[in-house]
Amino acid sequence: MNLLFAVDDLGARQMLTTIYSIVENTSLEKEKLIVYVLQKQKLQQTALIEGLSAKLGFVYRPVLIDEKLFASAPTTDRYPTTIYYRLLAQEYLPNDxxxxxxxxxxxxxxxxxxxLYELDLKDYLYAACSHTRLEMVDVLNNVRLGPESGANYYNSGVLLMNLPQIRAEVKAQAIFxxxxxxxxxxxxxxxxxLNGLYxxxxxxxxxxxxxxxxxxPTIYExxxxxxxxLDWVIKNTxxxxxxxxxxxxxxxxxxxFAGLYKHYHKKCQDLLGR
Structure with a gap:
């Protein structure tokens, strides 16, 4: 099972909590969990990541990105350059x-x-979820992003990626x-x-x-x-x-879900001895 993250040092510890929760709840059996992390320079938290890798048995593979690639892209404190890395991840990941x-x-x-991971993507580039049932902004987004945006507005926080199809269709020049x-x-x-183009x-x-x-949660109910x-979420989500x-x-x-997150975060930190 191949996972992909894009973080800087400020986000590394939170990524480790996510990875810990995946290992705790996913039936990997004899499969290896391989974690690729897109980063613009070697993370200062590398030793911490490698420490959890050794204890949980996943493979850590850092992927360094050219810092100049998105130099002109708009960024804020909430949206650093790393958010763009997933759009061109296929150019940095192994070809096989x-x-x-x-x-x-x-x-x-x-x-x-x-x-989720074993889902058949067919000819789709990605699989993702829309939160528009919760927000009701489809029409606004379709007008704002153009005709290629489709019926839904997809959240890019969870993307199952069909890499051969993406390599064929997603080009840096089109994104820029x-x-x-x-x-x-x-x-x-x-x-x-992502939505406007694909x-x-x-x-x-x-x-x-x-x-x-x-x-x-109230809107979901x-x-x-x-x-x-809450019972349904704990059993199914x-x-x-x-x-x-x-x-x-x-x-x-x-x-x-504050207590649930803090529970996993503490378990992860305890495993790291921190």
Whole structure:
């Protein structure tokens, strides 16, 4: 099972909590978990990552990205350059790699990830989840991003990637051109580019299973007429996504799943001896 992250040193510890939760809850059997991490220079937290790799038995493979590649891309404190790396990850990953699962570092795996990873992507470039049922902004996004954006607006925090298809169709020049022409309309830059250029070539996944927005449990319960309650989530959801500015590793965070995240984070830190 191949996983992909893109982090800097500030996000490395959170990534380790995500990886720990995956190992704890995924039936790998005799398979190896191989974790590729896109980074613009060798992380100062490398020893920490290698330490967890040795204890959990996953393979850590750092992938260095040319710092100049996205030099002109819009960034903020919330959206550093690393958010763009997933868009061209195929150019840096081994050519014999056919499938990889990209994950943000603010995710928690609470059930077996294997059914998601083994999904048949057919001719789609990616598989991803939309949160538009929760936000009702489809029309605005279609107007803002153009006709190629498709019916849904997909969250880029969980992307199952069909690498042979992506290598054939996703080109750096097209991304840079779209960025140049639309940079004043981009609210979530990498996610907007993904949807604006390739939205019609993304296989829709159910977000209640594979990219549950942890900010909105009440809305999930409402749209499911009470079915997606806490018990259902604990039993069925594979990935909880702590979207937005409030993060569960911060002391003031008090969302419904705060205790669950802190439990996994502590277990991971204990394993590292910290």
């Amino acid at each position: 790699l056919d499938k990889i699962l990209y994950l943000d570092n603010d995710l928690l795996c609470i059930n077996d990830l294997k059914p 051109q779209y960025l140049k022409e639309n940079q004043n309309n981009l609210f979530l830059p990498d996610q907007d580019i 939205g019609q070539k993304i296989l829709a996944l159910p977000d209640e299973y594979d990219n549950y927005d942890a900010r909105k 409402a749209i499911s007429f009470g079915r997606y309650d 594979r990935l909880l996504h702590f979207c937005g500015r409030d993060k569960p590793w911060k002391k003031a965070y008090n969302g419904r």
